[in-house]
Amino acid sequence: MTVKGRISSVNLFYVLAQTMIGVGLLSLPHQTHHTAGSDGWISILITGFFIQLIVLIIWLLCRKFPNLTLFDFSKVIVGKTLGTVVNFLYIIYLLTIICYIFIVYTDTLKRWILPETPGWILLLILFVLLIYGSICTIKNVISLFSFLFLFIPLLFLITFFVYHDPSIDVRYLFPIGHSGGWNILKGTKDTFVSFIGYETLLIYFAFMKRSKSISALKGAFFAILFVTTFLMYIVMISTMMLSPEEMKITREPVLYILSAVEIRLLSRLDLIFLSFWCMVVFATIISYSFSASMGISKLIRIKHKFAVMLAGTFVFIVSIIFYYMEVTLLEKWLKHFSLIFGVIIPILLLFITIIFKREAASTDEEKEN
Amino acid sequence: MRLKRNKSKKTLINQANISLENIKSQLNHTSDLKEREIHSNGQTYIILYINSLVDQEKLESKIIKPLTKMENNDILNELYSQEISTAESNKTATNGLLDGYCLLIKKDRNSEGFLLKTNASTHREVSEPVVEKTILGAKVGFVESLDKNIFLLRAVTKSTDFTVKNYTLGSSTTTNVSLVYLEHMANPEIIKKVEQRIKSITLDSIRSEGDIQDCIEDHTLTPFPQLLLTERPDKASANLKDGRVALITDGSPTVIILPATFMTFFQTPDDYITRWWLGSFFRFIRLFSYIIALILPALYIAFVSFHYEVIPLELVYSMQSSLSYVPFRPFIELMIMQLSFELLREASIRLPPSVATTFGIVGGLVVGTAMVEAGIVSYGGLIVVALTSVSSFVQPNIEMSSSIRVLGFPLMLIAAIFGFFGIVIGVLCVLIHLSRLTSFGFPYFSPIVPLNIKDFKDTIIRIPSWMMYKQPKDSPHFKQEKQSRKWKLDDSEGPY
Numbered sequence: 001m002t003v004k005g006r007i008s009s010v011n012l013f014y015v016l017a018q019t020m021i022g023v024g025l026l027s028l029p030h031q032t033h034h035t036a037g038s039d040g041w042i043s044i045l046i047t048g049f050f051i052q053l054i055v056l057i058i059w060l061l062c063r064k065f066p067n068l069t070l071f072d073f074s075k076v077i078v079g080k081t082l083g084t085v086v087n088f089l090y091i092i093y094l095l096t097i098i099c100y101i102f103i104v105y106t107d108t109l110k111r112w113i114l115p116e117t118p119g120w121i122l123l124l125i126l127f128v129l130l131i132y133g134s135i136c137t138i139k140n141v142i143s144l145f146s147f148l149f150l151f152i153p154l155l156f157l158i159t160f161f162v163y164h165d166p167s168i169d170v171r172y173l174f175p176i177g178h179s180g181g182w183n184i185l186k187g188t189k190d191t192f193v194s195f196i197g198y199e200t201l202l203i204y205f206a207f208m209k210r211s212k213s214i215s216a217l218k219g220a221f222f223a224i225l226f227v228t229t230f231l232m233y234i235v236m237i238s239t240m241m242l243s244p245e246e247m248k249i250t251r252e253p254v255l256y257i258l259s260a261v262e263i264r265l266l267s268r269l270d271l272i273f274l275s276f277w278c279m280v281v282f283a284t285i286i287s288y289s290f291s292a293s294m295g296i297s298k299l300i301r302i303k304h305k306f307a308v309m310l311a312g313t314f315v316f317i318v319s320i321i322f323y324y325m326e327v328t329l330l331e332k333w334l335k336h337f338s339l340i341f342g343v344i345i346p347i348l349l350l351f352i353t354i355i356f357k358r359e360a361a362s363t364d365e366e367k368e369n
Numbered sequence: 370m371r372l373k374r375n376k377s378k379k380t381l382i383n384q385a386n387i388s389l390e391n392i393k394s395q396l397n398h399t400s401d402l403k404e405r406e407i408h409s410n411g412q413t414y415i416i417l418y419i420n421s422l423v424d425q426e427k428l429e430s431k432i433i434k435p436l437t438k439m440e441n442n443d444i445l446n447e448l449y450s451q452e453i454s455t456a457e458s459n460k461t462a463t464n465g466l467l468d469g470y471c472l473l474i475k476k477d478r479n480s481e482g483f484l485l486k487t488n489a490s491t492h493r494e495v496s497e498p499v500v501e502k503t504i505l506g507a508k509v510g511f512v513e514s515l516d517k518n519i520f521l522l523r524a525v526t527k528s529t530d531f532t533v534k535n536y537t538l539g540s541s542t543t544t545n546v547s548l549v550y551l552e553h554m555a556n557p558e559i560i561k562k563v564e565q566r567i568k569s570i571t572l573d574s575i576r577s578e579g580d581i582q583d584c585i586e587d588h589t590l591t592p593f594p595q596l597l598l599t600e601r602p603d604k605a606s607a608n609l610k611d612g613r614v615a616l617i618t619d620g621s622p623t624v625i626i627l628p629a630t631f632m633t634f635f636q637t638p639d640d641y642i643t644r645w646w647l648g649s650f651f652r653f654i655r656l657f658s659y660i661i662a663l664i665l666p667a668l669y670i671a672f673v674s675f676h677y678e679v680i681p682l683e684l685v686y687s688m689q690s691s692l693s694y695v696p697f698r699p700f701i702e703l704m705i706m707q708l709s710f711e712l713l714r715e716a717s718i719r720l721p722p723s724v725a726t727t728f729g730i731v732g733g734l735v736v737g738t739a740m741v742e743a744g745i746v747s748y749g750g751l752i753v754v755a756l757t758s759v760s761s762f763v764q765p766n767i768e769m770s771s772s773i774r775v776l777g778f779p780l781m782l783i784a785a786i787f788g789f790f791g792i793v794i795g796v797l798c799v800l801i802h803l804s805r806l807t808s809f810g811f812p813y814f815s816p817i818v819p820l821n822i823k824d825f826k827d828t829i830i831r832i833p834s835w836m837m838y839k840q841p842k843d844s845p846h847f848k849q850e851k852q853s854r855k856w857k858l859d860d861s862e863g864p865y
Binding site: 014144264271274 | 681787788797800
């Protein structure tokens, strides 16, 4: 089943940046500080570079199968049965990510804004948003993303207020590299999770107008560059603002530094920001759930509408279970999963494609014509 | 099925085949159906017409008088009616009679029938539009006559591209509708869509242009209007020049413009008359006031009942002093105020203008102040509701401002439950909804979703007209040379 090309490389930029920047950003400086200390931003830079390479691999893979998503070309590469298994695993992986976002965002909301609201109600709201947002065409998703992207520069603008604060100190960043090369490299393992989302390229490349040309890669390349710079900036500003001791105990450093900001009209910027961040988190959720439901509808041959409902219900139930059992297991799993599904499987698929010379049937027809 | 004027005389005579009795019985022998016999030049003619639809003087001077003085029997050359056509069948003859034509038949052969236009027009004179007022724009508004409206539109749109297509809608009572567009400007796909949708209307009768609107709009379950209604020929003409299509209904002074995007509802003809940065500023104010009217009550509820730590401390104290006498929750307080304001608004629409002023003072000022003093609402709540209503009146389009009313109450409710987070959720839902709307296949929230910053130049802001030479997405055939200010280059002196 081929899909029609609808996305330009600019659209791909929006979609990818939106998918990658999500809820993880709020706690990212805390996590990088854990292993890499004040050199967390170097870890991010290295990870960003590494991700670029993987995106190149994914592009090389998808290039062989124009207008086919992962859910279609996996069957071509590893055979029908194994392909179905791969598809199933990818769907589970995407749904796990959504569960993780649900839980982390609900948890943050509960601790910062709505302490008395029961967690399941917040999860229910996210569930309704997921269903409402995902039952549409890919055109709708993409056009909405191009607008929601505006909220990411908004955060960038808000951080300018932080410079007003007297406690900001550039010297927290120095000496550069004092945590040691090995620790910085080890830090990349923690930062890798905040980059997940690029795997959706396996699906979105199929919708590109000219997926074979280098311009397709360009959109993805700039998106990763943007995300890397943005995350680096956030980590740097948090490191400058908070002392190493504070960093250890604050779970959401980004919100914490915003709460210190006081403008004449608004006293608590963090509360307003966290609410607005819902728009960005929503975009991430939609991107994943749309891809996952596409997979589900192809796997068990149901309409997209029902696939979304199925995915939403699954996510809702699983996240409620994990939320109330206070299991931090999901985060640990995700760290391993992201390596397997984001790096190992695409590389394996590419190798098989090259060695066994797998090609999509549709491309042969095109050549003959 | 309007009658087409045949050019060749031969076909005109040969095709006739009608019977008077049949027509009369089709019109149920209605009392105002008159028949007159006229003898002239050895022939007997019968004139059939509906008395109430025909202008007696026209009939007398243009049909009957020339007919009696006729020297040869060539009707087409001797009579000077505005429009002469042949009655091809009984059906066309009756339709013509209902449109105000009179039917002329030679008695001896009883087969030749001509329809001659003698309709009476009792339409009012062109006057200034009442609802859409402008400061500097033209003072001409559409009237209730289809022909006159097309005339008004043509007068300000002189072009060979100007195309009119007529349709007759309704199965038991008929209404004439005209589709107007500029041939090389309008998108052919949209014209095709409009034609297809108009043809599929099978309503029994058309009460107003609202019936047509219901049948042709893309989405029915939405508070947002997808068709622009206007009573100003200059606005309609400007939209035609932008490549849009106008739909004129007989008997209605309101013209439907389509496809309309969200931003077209914030434009007024004044924007293009004042200088460009003023126009941009006013447009921005309108957009801003739309957002204010939509979320200010919800923001008030969220701030007062959830996030009082967000507003500065001094403001908290002053609001607290008035709020502490109010026994209701902020949501109930605002609901009372909003509902009473809706009552005022609804009541003042049908009042004569002289009473409306008094009513405004009593209803707005006296009741508002008394409510605060009685401790039913706080000063903060009163200010919010007053600002909201003022903002909603800023909107140039009535239908767009009524979408605020529909969306405002749910937003207030969700703000009362979840605070600021709830507002964001609500606004997000509205955004998702907006991003999926289309108007005749064209994205409704267009330059914003999908984001296209280049198209902001004539939507959110208005750049000078000589700078608009790049094609906007919604009118593919727009072209303009960028030479209008070339004189500046020739004129300017160097610094030395």
